[in-house]
Amino acid sequence: MILSVRDLQVSFPVGRLMSRSAILGVAGVSFDIAAGETFALVGESGSGKTTLARAVNLLQPISAGEITFDGKRIDGLRGADTKPLRREMAMMFQDPVGSLSPRMQVRDIVTEPFRVHGVEADLRAEADRLLSLVGLSGDFANRFPHQLSGGQARRVGVARAIALNPKLIIADEPTAGLDVSVQGEVLNLLNELRERLGLAMLIITHNLHVVHHVADRMAVMYLGRFVETGETEAIFQAPAHPYTAALLSANPEPDPDKAKDRISLPAEVPSLLARPTGCEFHTRCPWAQARCRTEAPAAQGTDRRIACHFPLSPGARPPAFKETAP
Template sequence: MTDELLAIEGLGVDLPSGGWLPSRGRPAINILSGVTLDLKRGETLGLVGESGSGKTTLARAVLGLQPISAGTLRFDGAPLESGSDFRAIRRRTALMFQDAAASLSPRMSVGEAVVEPFVIHRAPAGDRRAKALDLLAEVGLPPEMAARYPHELSGGQARRVGVARALALKPALVIADEPTAGLDVSVQAEILNLMADLKDRHGLSYLIITHNLALIRHVADRIAVLYLGRLVETGPTAEIFARPRHPYTQSLIAAEPRPDPRLRRADLAIRGEVPGILRRPTGCEFHTRCPIARDICRSTAPALHTIGTGHFARCHFPETTKKGG
């Protein structure tokens, strides 16, 4: 058995340019290109980037919910190529949705929602009511919660129900899309502590998609940074926060709110708007917003440079970038 649970190699995703209408010969829109990542057993990998960077598309591709146009996927050493391959691994994976309340059917009680994975996958659950109560107890919810409906839940309670449902089939991998979105700071801490406790208790691996760098700084073992569907930097969390090597990563870290405005890094602020994917910049796609862009950045796409053990950055000048802290 290898330590590698999930392996993504050269992943590409294209979408039709015509939407619901026929494309009429127009080229497909490239969403993801050349993404190579791995996730080890018991590891938490944070996937960060601005809206539209392709984070959720990557998660959907991993689960077979989004067809891929290039590259390969492997889960626990087995290739994911056909519909049956993805159906098989969905029993070993779970997805925590960004809007926990909206992901619950208003017609189903909490108890019914929690055991719904057993119904979908036709898995034996024994006494389903007892199983629902056990799962709710594991995420810190009382038994009477099983009779409630989604509109009766607070944001934190709905999030805990989502965690309980994700745990139902004892997954190896949990993909959490913005797991603390819309929650008060104190409730965010409770959810993160719960996820950490469940990870240790069940040996879970997490792929966490988030904009919240303060969150990912404290929970992730490694970070992967996406920009316009390209992986621009990946490496150990502590190392990336101590010395990020890609200007985009530096800018994201510099944009974190600081209690003292004198500590803000104006020289690392991201300039301009995210370019449209229909008109991608030539060369390095970040050069239109990069504070250190040079002529080569405008004409030539950079290669992925090895910075250190497990640390990579896609930049022409990874050794000359400024510290983002």
């Protein structure tokens, strides 16, 4: 395993001195990523995807749990000790243009990792090599970020991430804000590099269709916990957690004749300050029963883990739903 995460928790303090408490952004998650594997984290805004990714990369202090990277515990590393780690674990941030320094040329952006880590290299040659790896011609080297389109900026971000041959790339919403015609390009590029360089990848996205095509395994997050984990294909074939099923059915497809077999979720996402009792999804779950309101389900299974008292059978339809005020 290139990365193992066990019972990871990230908490944020809230409130003033006298009424201080904490909310759990990530509330105890465990997963492994094997070398060369692509693992996707899926969930809606506020589910803790980005916090989890930042915690794995030690950009966010954790409050409990263990992170093992390439056989070594890394969760205790602080300050300068984290530097060698960042050579091995590269991060691609959400905003493709915003994550590039506006005052640096592309050449300097993609070779900055060499300077930061004091790696001796012919920087000019390296810039050309990296740009050609991501499919950009040499004349891009002299451009500034504002002269790039979203897709090109994303490619530069990829080039910088792979500069020092990392073992793991963490990509936070690699296709957000890109047009569909460009989105495919970026995903194809990541796939190709993964095969060629044997990279492992942790992809964070809210776009399920993207996950289907790139990820080997995936985890669905809700309020900072994994509700379902497993092989991507298996989850798409038969989602077992009601939230996964609802998410899969919520993605409108470009086909006007497609039967709208939709599981609509009532109500809004609960606040992390007032987590629901029992199963935290019960406030929105069409299948919720009395037990779900009181007893929190433990994740069951090994390869495929489902945190639900009543996992769905394939093709299950929600029971006739009484309209409650959302």
